[in-house]
Amino acid sequence: MPLPAIASGKREMKMVTTWPKRLPGLGVAAERLAARIGTLSGGRLEIKVYAANELVPALEAFDTVSRGAADMSHGASYYWQGKSKAFNFFTGVPFGMTAAEISAWVRYLGGQALRDEVTAPFGCVSFMAGQTGTQAAGWFRKELTGLADVKGLKFRTPGLGGDVWKKLGVTVVNLPAGEIFQSLQSGAIDATEFVGPSIDIALGFWQVAKNYYWPSFNEPGLALELTVNKKVYDDLPPDLQAIIQYACQADCEETYAELRAHDALLKAHKVLSVMSDRADRAFLDARRLPVKYG
Amino acid sequence: MPLPAIASGKREMKMVTTWPKRLPGLGVAAERLAARIGTLSGGRLEIKVYAANELVPALEAFDTVSRGAADMSHGASYYWQGKSKAFNFFTGVPFGMTAAEISAWVRYLGGQALRDEVTAPFGCVSFMAGQTGTQAAGWFRKELTGLADVKGLKFRTPGLGGDVWKKLGVTVVNLPAGEIFQSLQSGAIDATEFVGPSIDIALGFWQVAKNYYWPSFNEPGLALELTVNKKVYDDLPPDLQAIIQYACQADCEETYAELRAHDALLKAHKVLSVMSDRADRAFLDARRLPVKYG
Incomplete structure (x- = not known):
């Protein structure tokens, strides 16, 4: 015993x-x-x-x-x-x-x-x-062509980064990992960021939000x-x-x-490489803007 | 007991x-x-x-x-x-x-x-x-103004980096940390690299070889x-x-x-900041050259 x-x-x-x-x-x-x-x-x-x-x-x-x-x-x-x-x-x-x-x-x-x-x-x-x-900037249902596109977006992003996005007119939501996909699928949120390629891919966000941007000012x-x-x-x-x-x-x-x-392994991943191509100049401009906020 | x-x-x-x-x-x-x-x-x-x-x-x-x-x-x-x-x-x-x-x-x-x-x-x-x-490129008695200056230099640098320097006409020596300072002081070697600012400073190389270059192609x-x-x-x-x-x-x-x-703390260190200023364009040119060697 x-x-x-x-x-x-x-x-x-x-x-x-x-x-x-x-x-x-x-x-x-x-x-x-x-x-x-x-x-x-x-x-x-x-x-x-x-x-x-x-x-x-x-x-x-x-x-x-x-x-x-x-x-x-x-x-x-x-x-x-x-x-x-x-x-x-x-x-x-x-x-x-x-x-x-x-x-x-x-x-x-x-x-x-x-x-x-x-x-x-x-x-x-x-x-x-x-x-x-x-961290990645995240997954967006809509392609971002400029700062006007982020206004009113319901975006899951925690921490002080969320405060920056708020100043840009984003509605910020904090959700734990396990609740993000469903919220994205149901339309409760329009966009999310989580970590970076390998983990984000595992959470399946790419099935709903096709526009992936990396890196972010966020963290x-x-x-x-x-x-x-x-x-x-x-x-x-x-x-x-x-x-x-x-x-x-x-x-x-x-x-x-x-x-x-x-x-690094995911760089060869077709889905991701297509989405990474969307990281266009308009978004890079948006990334720079928060430096001036407040 | x-x-x-x-x-x-x-x-x-x-x-x-x-x-x-x-x-x-x-x-x-x-x-x-x-x-x-x-x-x-x-x-x-x-x-x-x-x-x-x-x-x-x-x-x-x-x-x-x-x-x-x-x-x-x-x-x-x-x-x-x-x-x-x-x-x-x-x-x-x-x-x-x-x-x-x-x-x-x-x-x-x-x-x-x-x-x-x-x-x-x-x-x-x-x-x-x-x-x-x-790694830093290292400490050199003579200021480097171009590739001609490295020819014939007796330089302490181990590993495959040493093989690159050899191709540039350098006489390469491998010495453990504890033997470098004395060899530099006696003139047995003209130059040395070891790690980077904080450790290199502790080994006192700057007292003998005033020209410090960072970073290196080396590692x-x-x-x-x-x-x-x-x-x-x-x-x-x-x-x-x-x-x-x-x-x-x-x-x-x-x-x-x-x-x-x-x-990071050493960035405020006067001796080091003076020496880092010597990392001039001629040396940066030399750093690029090994890419083409062989």
């Missing part, structure tokens, strides 16, 4: 995420991170991953960890900008830092200390747990996060704390490598 | 490196990697780091691990190009991959499998353990390596193998972040 978990030195933990189950690049990243922590700990930590809506809705992940109903969450910090605008900076901001610059800031130029300050009031600690790189770099309930984290011995931190750091390199590898 | 290491579950390991003791960015990276493996393993692995010449000379590090006289080595794979030209590709090659491309190749596009094939005959396994990013990206004796590695339980691998991967992100952070 097996010993109960606690007696055998195993600790089971719940990770909620903002991603659909098995979503390439992100849902898979959350599962890989959980598995790595399990392996690195020799099985002492066993993390069960819940996709969006399996335990709680995507955008309730942080609150769930904050109140201790889950041990950790995997997502993007700017989903919590309603609590503090500062959360945006731990994901990415318009005309902001590239992947290398985000890493330099987080590790060596005070980024993590600021992050600790922002997350502490919520009873959480949080770490950079992935990087996806420069020159984008970092993912692991948030851990602080009491849970503080209760762990130093080696398990280190395992969580360095597994997150290793996954920063892993996710960036994966997305660059798959984006 | 303390128990002997073996009875307490501790395993001591020797890491030899190609770096001077406490060399910023590289010697420090080797020590940090060793310390992280110690922390992640809860002290079960205790890695003692030997700088160049403490146990063996820098450029004998790989051979020392291969014959089992040390457990692991930290360095740059292209130092072993005398054994196989293929080693160059695990560090960086002229006009080759950037940091993101090296990561994509190693993790997702067959790079690690090729690496395993190249290192196996030497009884070793090896992992990417750091990235320094785009658009440069990866560091950890080589482990294969018998030693195979003898470890899966969690300790994973700890070594993922600590290396986390240090890829760490080293790249550190160098970008410190390079």
Whole structure:
């Protein structure tokens, strides 16, 4: 008869995420991170991953960890900008830092200390747990021939980038990954951005919105996060704390490598290459305009 | 009385490196990697780091691990190009991959499998353990005003980049980090390249060779390596193998972040900014020429 978990030195933990189950690049990243922590700990930590809506809705992940109903969450910090605008900076901001610059800031130029300050009031600690790189402008039902075309568009785009689009006359909507395709198909939204070629393709947006533009001013770099309930984290011995931190750091390199590898493979993908051709001068003009806003 | 290491579950390991003791960015990276493996393993692995010449000379590090006289080595794979030209590709090659491309190749596009094939005959396994990013062209005693100036120069530059410089009439020398400054000061060499601003400054080359040029065609990206004796590695339980691998991967992100952070800080450094001004058009012309060689 097996010993109960606690007696055998195993600790089971719940990770909620903002991603659909098995979503390439992100849902898979959350599962890989959980598995790595399990392996690195020799099985002492066993993390069960819940996709969006399996335990709680995507955008309730942080609150769930904050109140201790889950041990950790995997997502993007700017989903919590309603609590503090500062959360945006731990994901990415318009005309902001590239992947290398985000890493330099987080590790060596005070980024993590600021992050600790922002997350502490919520009873959480949080770490950079992935990087996806420069984001695409997104998928648009209508071809964009100039700035006039974006006025009144219902566009799913989170973070401070959304504020820029608002200034351009766009109606901005925030939706988690799992709700975008259906909203695009039903006409509830006219356009969406998510990450970049390999992940966007997996979500099927190209089946509905044929005009794909890349890159965007939106986030020159984008970092993912692991948030851990602080009491849970503080209760762990130093080696398990280190395992969580360095597994997150290793996954920063892993996710960036994966997305660059798959984006490169997709360059040969016929559907995508046709759509990329639409990134015409009129749109590039629109991309430059937000610099002058406000 | 303390128990002997073996009875307490501790395993001591020797890491030899190609770096001077406490060399910023590289010697420090080797020590940090060793310390992280110690922390992640809860002290079960205790890695003692030997700088160049403490146990063996820098450029004998790989051979020392291969014959089992040390457990692991930290360095740059292209130092072993005398054994196989293929080693160059695990560090960086002229006009080759950037940091993101090296990561994509190693993790997702067959790079690690090729690496395993190249290192196996030497009884070793090896992992990417750091990235320094785009390399500087280097420090030159004489200002370069055109290609004629490089002919006959005694230039310290390893890897396939050295072969390109040879075609341009340069006498190429390979020296480990710890021997460069003295060779530059004595006049044994006329010029050297090493990494980039923050590490190059720490090695003091600017005190002797005032003309600094960046970037180089030499290595658009440069990866560091950890080589482990294969018998030693195979003898470890899966969690300790994973700890070594993922600590290396986390240090890829760490080293790249550190160098970008410190390079950025050095932009305000007066000595460096004076020297960078010398990167004039004549040198940029020289940089383009190797594309046409052969």
